[in-house]
Amino acid sequence: MRKKIVAGNWKMNNDLDASIELVHDIILNIENLALDNTRVIVAPTFVNLHVVNEITAHSRVEVAAQNMHQATSGAFTGEISAPMLNNININTVILGHSERRTYFGETDEKLALKVATAIAHDLDVLFCFGEQLEDRKTNNHFKVVETQIKNALFHIQPSDFGLITLAYEPVWAIGTGETASPEQAQEMHAFIRGLIKNHFGNEIAENTSILYGGSVKPANAKEIFSKPDVDGGLIGGAALKADDFVAIVKAF
């Protein structure tokens, strides 16, 4: 059975004290919840990964990195490698977030390399993709998503696909307060599962978690998560407040 996942992307927010306080609050508030088959993940900035990971060691909360370089070491000033994440016991990395694509020039081709490196280092990948508003207005959203997935993920060996979680994040809904309707999310998630099924087979498609991201809040989480092909959420703004994030976890 595929996992339900709620992942909080803290982006470039929260200094050390704020990160410690936030993760403590989340741990405290979810420890008594019945979270069968549900993963709760937080993604702090690189400088706070290690300490947040130590704090979560005996809890239900997992910690992910927000990015990673495709090379394993070398002259790449400012970058972080997969072995470095392995070394501090980080097991998950977010790749392909739209902010990385838009502001840091991450292409599908570069992301394919990053995905391959992450897999080679046994890291779970939370792979993000999604169309721009213009793509949706011109009815190109399915084509865009298909191309992003094919380019970055279809090189993966089927036996490795268990490391992949997909996160559909329409760019027009990220940080804007605009959310895809539950029906729009379901329609796209079903399409994505169909793509995975055609290429990797039914079993892999059925076992792949597909998260929705884009202005998920306590008020809309339940309805979005109720859709059959929506297996959870990647949360930005609402992940910065323990109460909101925990309310979204409870929406399951």
Ligand code: PEP
């Ligand atoms: C995100 O950045 O992945 C995201 C979904 O942000 P927000 O929830 O703020 O739209």
